[in-house]
Amino acid sequence: MKHMYLLAARHSIATVLALLALIGSAWAGTTNVVAELEGIKEYRLDNGLRIVLAPDASSNTLYFNLVYRSGSLADPDGRSGTAHLLEHLMFKGTEQRSAETLVDGLRQRGIRFNATTSFDRTRYTAIFEADAARLEHLLELEAERMASLRFEQHDLDRELEVVLREMERAQDDPLGALGHRMMAAATPGQGFGRHVLGSRDELHTIELADLQRFHENHYRPDNAVLVITGKFDRAPTLEAISRHFAKLKPAATVHATEGTRIALPPGGPATAQLKRGNTDVVALAYPVPAAADTRNVALAVLADVFAGEPHGRLYQALVTPGAVQSVFALQQAFELGGHYLFGAVVAPGQSMEQAQALLIEQVESMARQRLSSEELQRAQTSGQHMKARILRDPGALAEVLSESAAVGDWQLMLERFDQFSALDVETVQREAEAHFTARHRLVGQLRAGSEAAAPAERRAAPTATAQPTAAAPAALQAMPDLAGFNRQILDVEQGIQRTRLRNGLKVALRAQPGSSKPVQGIMTLRFGDVESLHGKRAVADITGTVLIRGSRDSSYQQIVDRANRLGAGLAVVPDGGSLTVRFESSGESFPALLELMAEVLQRPAFTRAEYDLVKRQRLQALRAPADQPASVAGLALRRHVERYAEGDIRRRVEHEEIRAAMKAVSLKDVQRFHEDFYGASHGELAIAGDFDAAEVMAQLDRLFGGWTSKTPHHRTTQPYEDIAPARIHAKANAAQTGHYIGRLHFQANARSEDTAALFVAEHVLGRHPVASRLGKRLREQEGLTYDLRSSIKVATFDDASWVNVQGSYSLGQGQRVADIVKEEVARLAESGITQQELDAAKATILNERRQAFGQDLNILNWLPRQLYEDVTLLSWVERNDAFAAVTLEQVNAAARRYFDAERMVEVLADAE
Numbered sequence: 001m002k003h004m005y006l007l008a009a010r011h012s013i014a015t016v017l018a019l020l021a022l023i024g025s026a027w028a029g030t031t032n033v034v035a036e037l038e039g040i041k042e043y044r045l046d047n048g049l050r051i052v053l054a055p056d057a058s059s060n061t062l063y064f065n066l067v068y069r070s071g072s073l074a075d076p077d078g079r080s081g082t083a084h085l086l087e088h089l090m091f092k093g094t095e096q097r098s099a100e101t102l103v104d105g106l107r108q109r110g111i112r113f114n115a116t117t118s119f120d121r122t123r124y125t126a127i128f129e130a131d132a133a134r135l136e137h138l139l140e141l142e143a144e145r146m147a148s149l150r151f152e153q154h155d156l157d158r159e160l161e162v163v164l165r166e167m168e169r170a171q172d173d174p175l176g177a178l179g180h181r182m183m184a185a186a187t188p189g190q191g192f193g194r195h196v197l198g199s200r201d202e203l204h205t206i207e208l209a210d211l212q213r214f215h216e217n218h219y220r221p222d223n224a225v226l227v228i229t230g231k232f233d234r235a236p237t238l239e240a241i242s243r244h245f246a247k248l249k250p251a252a253t254v255h256a257t258e259g260t261r262i263a264l265p266p267g268g269p270a271t272a273q274l275k276r277g278n279t280d281v282v283a284l285a286y287p288v289p290a291a292a293d294t295r296n297v298a299l300a301v302l303a304d305v306f307a308g309e310p311h312g313r314l315y316q317a318l319v320t321p322g323a324v325q326s327v328f329a330l331q332q333a334f335e336l337g338g339h340y341l342f343g344a345v346v347a348p349g350q351s352m353e354q355a356q357a358l359l360i361e362q363v364e365s366m367a368r369q370r371l372s373s374e375e376l377q378r379a380q381t382s383g384q385h386m387k388a389r390i391l392r393d394p395g396a397l398a399e400v401l402s403e404s405a406a407v408g409d410w411q412l413m414l415e416r417f418d419q420f421s422a423l424d425v426e427t428v429q430r431e432a433e434a435h436f437t438a439r440h441r442l443v444g445q446l447r448a449g450s451e452a453a454a455p456a457e458r459r460a461a462p463t464a465t466a467q468p469t470a471a472a473p474a475a476l477q478a479m480p481d482l483a484g485f486n487r488q489i490l491d492v493e494q495g496i497q498r499t500r501l502r503n504g505l506k507v508a509l510r511a512q513p514g515s516s517k518p519v520q521g522i523m524t525l526r527f528g529d530v531e532s533l534h535g536k537r538a539v540a541d542i543t544g545t546v547l548i549r550g551s552r553d554s555s556y557q558q559i560v561d562r563a564n565r566l567g568a569g570l571a572v573v574p575d576g577g578s579l580t581v582r583f584e585s586s587g588e589s590f591p592a593l594l595e596l597m598a599e600v601l602q603r604p605a606f607t608r609a610e611y612d613l614v615k616r617q618r619l620q621a622l623r624a625p626a627d628q629p630a631s632v633a634g635l636a637l638r639r640h641v642e643r644y645a646e647g648d649i650r651r652r653v654e655h656e657e658i659r660a661a662m663k664a665v666s667l668k669d670v671q672r673f674h675e676d677f678y679g680a681s682h683g684e685l686a687i688a689g690d691f692d693a694a695e696v697m698a699q700l701d702r703l704f705g706g707w708t709s710k711t712p713h714h715r716t717t718q719p720y721e722d723i724a725p726a727r728i729h730a731k732a733n734a735a736q737t738g739h740y741i742g743r744l745h746f747q748a749n750a751r752s753e754d755t756a757a758l759f760v761a762e763h764v765l766g767r768h769p770v771a772s773r774l775g776k777r778l779r780e781q782e783g784l785t786y787d788l789r790s791s792i793k794v795a796t797f798d799d800a801s802w803v804n805v806q807g808s809y810s811l812g813q814g815q816r817v818a819d820i821v822k823e824e825v826a827r828l829a830e831s832g833i834t835q836q837e838l839d840a841a842k843a844t845i846l847n848e849r850r851q852a853f854g855q856d857l858n859i860l861n862w863l864p865r866q867l868y869e870d871v872t873l874l875s876w877v878e879r880n881d882a883f884a885a886v887t888l889e890q891v892n893a894a895a896r897r898y899f900d901a902e903r904m905v906e907v908l909a910d911a912e
Contacts, residue, residue, distance in 0.1 A: 037411045038391055040401070043238060047250045048222025051241055052401055052410045054229040056394045058515050060854035062135060062230040063398035064126040066142050067406050069225065070218035071120045072196040073336065079206050081163065081198015083218075084117040086211050088159040089151065090124070091115075091770070094144040099155070102141065103771050108840060109134050110480070110847025117196055120335040121406035127395075129847075129854040130231035136240055142226075143244040146219050151208050160203060161783025167197045168736035169786060169808050172629070174277030174446055182285050182444040183339070185272040191336070222250035225405040229394040269441040275449040278624045278733060282356045283343035283444040284363060286436050291333040291407040297419045298431040299340060303329040304379035305371065306342060306363065310549075310556050311378060313362050313369075318344055320613065324355045325620045335407035339442075340435065347620030352445065360441070366432040376425050378561065385567025385586070387417035392518055395855075448624070450733055450911070479843055482884050485850050486877045492859065493873040497693055501705040503681040506867040509696060510688035510859070519590040519689035520857065522864050523581040523597075527677040529714040533577050533649040538661035539673045540649075544574020546614040546670065550605035559600065568593045570600070576649045577716065578683075587690040591699060598703040604674060611667045622659040629732040629739035629808065633909035636730040637741050640905055641723050650716055679709030686863035688856060720747040720800040723905055727818065730909040738814045738910025740788070741806040742821050745905070746898040748801040750794045756882035757894035759792060762803050763841045764833050765824065765899075766790030773824050774805065784817050785809045796869055803899070814908040826901040832892030845883055849876075 034042040040054040075082045093099040106113050111128040124142070128134050170176055180195050187193035198206075226245075228237065289295050306314045307329035314327040324344040332338045342363050346355045390396045391414075404412040497509040533540070548570070549556040563570055568585035570593070581601070585593040626635055635654065644651035653661075685704075687696065723745045732738065748754060766774035769789045778784045788807025795801050805825075809817045833841075852858050853876070866872060 035411060037414060040410075040414075041234075042410065045221065045242060045246050047246065047248055048220075049241075049245050049248075050225040050405070050410075051238070052225065052227045052405060053232075053234055053237065054227075054394065054397055054401065055232055055234050056230055058517065059231045059394045060130055060856075061394065061851070062128055062130045062228065062232055063394055064128075064135070064138055065227040065398055065402040066124045067225045067227065067402050068122045068219055069120065069223050069335075069406060069408075071118045071122055072194060072198075073119050073191065074214075074218060075194065075198065076210065076214070078202055079198075079210055080194045080202045081196075082206055082210060082214050083122055084197055085156075085159065085163055085203065085206060086214055086219075087115050087117050087122050088163060089155055089211060090145055090149065092152065092155040092159070093150045094141075095148040095150055096144050097141075100771075104840060105137065105141070107768065107771055108843040108847060109137060110844070110849075110851040111138065112848075112851065118334075118406070119192060119196065123402060123406065125398075125402075127851070129851045132232075132236065132240075135228075135232065135237065139240050139244045143248065146221065146224070146245075147248050149215055149219070151212050151215075153208055156206075156208055156211070158780060158783055160206075162779060162786055163197065163203065164200065165737075165783065165786040165808070165810055167195075167200065167203075168810055170195075170197060172276070172734040172737045174274070174279065175281065177276055178272070178274050178281065178283060178444050178446040179341075181272040181274050182283065182442055185270045186285070186287075186339075186442050192339070217251060220251040221245055221248050225402075225410065227398060227401045227405060227410065229398040229401065231394075269438055269443065271443040271445065273445045273447070275447045276735070277446065278448050278627045279446070280346040280348075280350075280352050280448055281343055281444075281446040282346060282352055282359060283341060283446070284359055285339040285341050285442040285444065286363075286440050288331060288333055288338045288340050288435060290337050291335050291412070292409070293333075294419070295431050295435075296331070296333050297416050298423055298428045299435065300331055300416075300420060301376060301379045301423060301428050302340075302432060303331060304382055305375045308378070308382070308560075310560070311375075314342065314344070314359065317362050318355065318358050319617075322350075322616060323358055324350060325617055343444075348448075348623040350620075352447070356443065356445070360438075363436050364438060364441070366429065366436060371425050371429045371432065373425055376423065376428060378564070380421055380423065381561070382564045383417065383420055387414060388586070389518060389567070390414075392516060450735055479884065480846050480850050482846065482880060485846070485853075486880055489853065489873050489876050489880075492853075496863070496873070497697075498867070498872070499697070501680065501701050503679070503705050503708045505680045505682070505704060506684045507697070507700065508684075508686045508863040508867055509691075509693045510686075510863070511691055511693040511696075512688065513690055513692060515690045516587075517689045517856065518584055519587055519593075519687065519691050520584045520860055521582070521685065521687040522860065523583075523680075523683065523685045524864050524868075525579045525581075525601075525678065525680060525683040526577060527579075527679065527682065527709050527713050528577045528649070528711050530649060530716050532677075532711050535647040535661070536673065537576055537649055537651075537653060538658055539665045539669050540576055540677075541574055541658070542611070542615055542618065542662065542665055543670045543673045543678075544572060544579050545618065546606060546611055547574075547579075547604050547674075548572045548600050549610040549614065550607055551599045552603045552605050553599060555605075556610060559596065562596055563593075566592055566596075568596070570597065572600070577713075579678075590689075590691055590696070594696075594699055594703060601678070602707055606667065606671050606674070608667060611670060615662065615665070618662060619659060622655045622662070624655075625733075626655060627733040629734045629737060629909045630806075632730045632732040633739040633741045633806070633907045636728050636907045636909065637743060637905065640726060640728060640907075641743070641745070643721055650718065675710070677709055677711050679707050680704040681708040682713040684864040684867035686860055686867065688860045688863075715797065717798055718795070718800050719798050720745070720795075723903075725903050725905060727906045728908070730907060732909040732911060734811075734911055736811055737808045738811055738908060738912070739806070739808050740785075740814060740817050740821070740906070740908055741804065742818065742825075742904050742906045743805075744803045744825065744899065744901075744903060746801055746803075746900075746903075747799050748794055748898065749799045750796050752794075754890070754894045754897070755794055756879065756886045757890040758794060758801075758803075758898060759845070760838065760841045760883070760886060760891050761828060761833065761895045761899065762790055762792040763845060764837050765803070765828055766805055769807070773828070774821065777824065778807075778817060778820055782816075782820070784813050784820070788817070788821075809910075811910055811912065814910055814912075818906050818908060822901045822904060822906075825899055825904065829895050829899040829901065832895055833888070835888055838886075838888050838891060842883055842886070846880060849880065849883075 043051040113126045115124045183192040318324045325347040326345045330341045400413045401410045404410045566589040571582045573580045766772045769775045785807050790805045
């Protein structure tokens with residue numbers, strides 16, 4: 001389960017803009033329809049449960065969120081971590097069903113479920129193919145968990161170990177740990193200064209009665225908001241909600257939130273320091289008002305004003321002259337307050353003291369360098385299309401409505417987009433001067449390295465046997481309607497136009513005219529071959545990175561401004577002999593976006609200033625050693641398994657190797673690489689959304705049909721090689737955790753009749769970190785790891801295939817984790833799986849495939865690869881049929897043939 005940390009900063013641009021500042025307000029209520037906005041309606045049951053429904057007939061997916069308006073701020077004094085620990089126990093069963101029945105019932109219905117705990121809310125999410133029966137099951141389950149959760153001491157003991165593993169992983173996340181230390185310096189031991197996960201000492205004091213009491217006080221209908229978006233019928237959904245929840249009673253008394261005394265830094269500026277990881281970061285934090293306060297609207301503008309690229313004040317003052325590598329700005333407003341975070345990543349050789357001084361000077365100089373109307377207008381332009389995009393996307397809408405509901409008013413974010421557009425310079429200027437002052441400043445300094453940390457504590461070893469037998473799955477659900485699913489796939493395929501441009505570029509168009517869906521696309525350009533690209537990874541990297549930073553007709557700033565005015569997104573990612581372009585806009589703006597794409601890709605300016613900046617940033621980033629456990633483990637694995645010589649484009653080069661090559665790259669090399677290699681004669685382009693296919697095809701042919709590469713292209717091969725087994729120990733920089741990777745190589749191809757059987761075997765082994773064999777043993781029974789799971793790759797063109805198992809572990813437990821993984825792989829090969837496991841796996845896999853197919857973005861993501869492989873969605877039908885038909889004998893035979901534990905390559909990366 002994922003959790004919200006203060007310095008996460010890993011969201012998409014859309015999510016960050018939506019969540020920056022726009023939360024809060026109070027509820028007004030009646031017993032029926034309470035409020036309505038943009039076709040979204042709120043209802044309320046007599047027991048206080050709030051229901052927010054936003055049906056979307058154009059979607060195939062349903063998004064379900066149950067939000068309890070209590071999080072870590074409500075943890076009792078001396079019992080920090082209570083809210084989060086209870087979140088874990090919510091998956092351990094009810095009086096009506098066991099934990100295994102609960103989890104398997106969700107998985108086998110293809111319901112993707114998760115939970116997160118934050119300061120002021122705990123949120124339970126589910127995503128699944130729109131289906132009344134699945135929704136009915138989920139409503140029944142959530143009503144049970146609200147009213148009759150089962151509390152068992154052995155569940156508490158096990159989940160406490162899991163939370164301790166999660167805590168160790170969080171402590172080894174440098175940015176997250178810095179954020180917590182900064183908040184702890186501002187409000188020690190209270191409010192935001194208490195970690196959402198709690199403290200190790202206080203977690204050990206939490207008793208079963210504490211969790212029961214917290215559940216009774218906070219998991220009540222009058223403290224909950226149910227948000228449903230996507231495809232569903234409003235009336236029967238309301239009836240089902242009422243049937244399951246109306247009988248539940250509200251809390252007998254209103255319990256005040258505990259532990260919420262949130263104060264400003266006492267006596268002036270405060271500083272928090274941390275030595276961890278491989279990157280230097282300096283950060284500033286300033287308190288902001290409670291989420292409901294309208295002053296947050298004005299403050300939201302300043303994220304773009306300060307950190308927007310390339311125009312932001314911090315970018316111009318720190319990044320452009322080379323004082324820092326990159327900058328960020330993020331507003332986080334919760335129900336009881338929050339902070340505005342500014343920061344800079346300081347590369348090796350740069351001065352943290354200088355970076356901190358410049359950062360403070362820029363942020364706290366608003367009185368001297370007043371906001372300009374141009375800065376405000378640019379920020380407002382960047383967000384003017386956001387509301388419409390969110391309303392068209394039920395997944396994004398679910399996120400916005402749920403996070404708004406968490407602080408009191410589901411309408412808040414949507415309303416504040418309009419308020420954002422109406423801001424004036426004086427209002428923003430006033431709030432910036434009032435909040436970004438030295439008196440409220442909190443400084444955080446993250447320095448590369450490691451510092452002593454409390455040793456990991458462990459309870460006595462569990463009593464489970466070394467090789468537990470597979471637990472019997474819950475009562476199995478019927479297989480999905482396979483014929484109906486296959487018809488759905490073929491219907492979608494009928495709506496896809498597959499063709500080529502005159503230069504050979506493969507194109508798939510999924511036009512959905514009249515749907516009001518945004519137009520989204522993926523273009524992959526392929527160029528060169530193993531021989532012509534030899535020694536050119538560094539120049540390919542720089543060329544693709546600097547490509548978007550100005551054309552012969554427009555500067556980088558003008559390109560950014562044009563995209564913002566269009567409400568468009570455009571991202572370019574180089575990868576050796578290919579370049580991927582992802583783009584999105586409304587249907588009305590799409591022709592203009594295609595013109596902008598063609599300009600950027602075909603007529604780049606490659607100015608000296610942008611080239612120098614990009615090259616400097618890449619060299620700076622490569623100076624930081626890849627010393628975190630996951631990176632070290634991946635590097636050690638590649639060193640053992642790769643057989644490509646230096647300079648081979650297939651080689652995943654190491655930092656020092658690519659850095660040395662990059663130093664030698666000149667601007668002329670970049671210009672020549674683009675001239676010699678770039679073109680659209682080889683590659684794939686997939687587009688989906690509300691557009692006219694004939695018009696788009698004509699424009700594509702005009703813009704890209706005559707653009708060809710001067711250098712021939714041939715697919716790079718990756719044939720199977722026999723890899724020597726090994727258990728490798730690698731040194732990593734982490735105080736609490738290590739990272740395990742186990743890889744089992746084998747020779748197979750997707751066209752083999754064993755493919756479906758291999759996927760089923762891997763699924764049973766470790767695909768789900770809670771419900772698989774590895775998950776049940778390592779996480780549930782022994783508490784050794786929080787997130788270990790498996791994956792599989794079966795080659796399409798060649799025959800180099802593998803199963804991967806990886807995840808973090810508590811320091812000192814790596815050998816035990818590795819031994820258990822090998823034991824379970826060997827047991828799978830020797831004893832196979834049971835018929836119950838096969839039936840459960842087939843139902844789960846097919847339901848998950850159906851749920852995934854119900855999301856348009858997934859289909860778009862699959863289309864370029866299908867074009868590359870010269871297959872259609874008919875391949876999905878064939879794979880569905882293979883999963884449905886696979887037998888126990890086939891799965892067990894495949895496991896015996898391919899799952900040889902003694903051939904595994906294992907890596908343990910930690911500080912020991």
